Amino acid sequence: MTELYFVDLAFVNFRDHPFPEGGGHSCRWIDLKSFRFAQGSRDVDLLVAVVAHEQFRDDYAGGGVDRGGTRHGPYWLRTVSSNAYQPVTHTEAAQVLRRWANQHGDLPDSLETALEASLFTTVTSASRLYRLRDLGTAAFHDWGGIHIDFHEFVAIDDDRQTLTLLVAADD
Template sequence: MTEIDFIDRTFVNFRDHPFSDGQGHGFRWVDLKAFRFPQDSQDPDLLAAVVAHEQFRDDYAGGGVDPDGSRHGPYWLHAVKPDEYQSVSKVETALVLEEWANQYGCLPDSLEDALKETLLTAVESASRIYRLRDLGSGAFHDWGGVHRDFHEFVAIDDDRQVLTLLVAADD
């Protein structure tokens, strides 16, 4: 199996960027986890490697990474399989993320800049992108409905040999 090495995590919290109306527009955030992968790795192997990685065991609801965990976002870990990721274009990915980010109105400049530097840079530099399809409520773990929105993408950058797990959600 292909091995990937965790590099770092970037977290953008909407509450850290004041909106003109003084509201943070809910508990929304973006989480990016970057991994280095070996040259000539194949996409199915990379998707399997990220799903198997310890950093993938994250409920994205404040619990953080649990090495022995059984949850991933709103889903039971066992429900998330590499073949649940579907290839998407950069344009489609950017559109989904921009609509999600702007769903309550215009973003403050500081937040827009932070999202461009992190999220949109990862999308733009990707060679290929995969999106985790909606697995449905049947795959939810015991409190999996806590996220109103949950968007997950895997961006693969062949030039840098970096895979980025992108999660944009709320809780």
């Protein structure tokens, strides 16, 4: 089985970047979890490994990683598998994330800079990208509908031998 080694967490909270009076939506954030993998790992094995990793057991609702958890984002963990990820192009991923980030108007310069340095650099440098498809409300856990938007991508960077699990959400 392919192994992933957790390296780092980057978190960008929109609340930390003041919006002009009446603009923005401060209950949005980006979570980027980075992992190392061995050279020559196959994508399907990397996707299986990330879903099985303890860092994947996160409801993204403030509780953080729960090693014995049964939730992932809005979904029951048991409903998420490597097959739930679909390949997407860099352009598609960037469009989804920019549309989500800018849905309430222009971003403050400090936030734009933070997103470019973390989120969009990860998307741009990825060798391949996968997006978690919408699993539907039947896959929601007992309070899984709290996220207004929930976007999840896996970025695989062969040059750096890193996989980044990135979540953009709001509540």
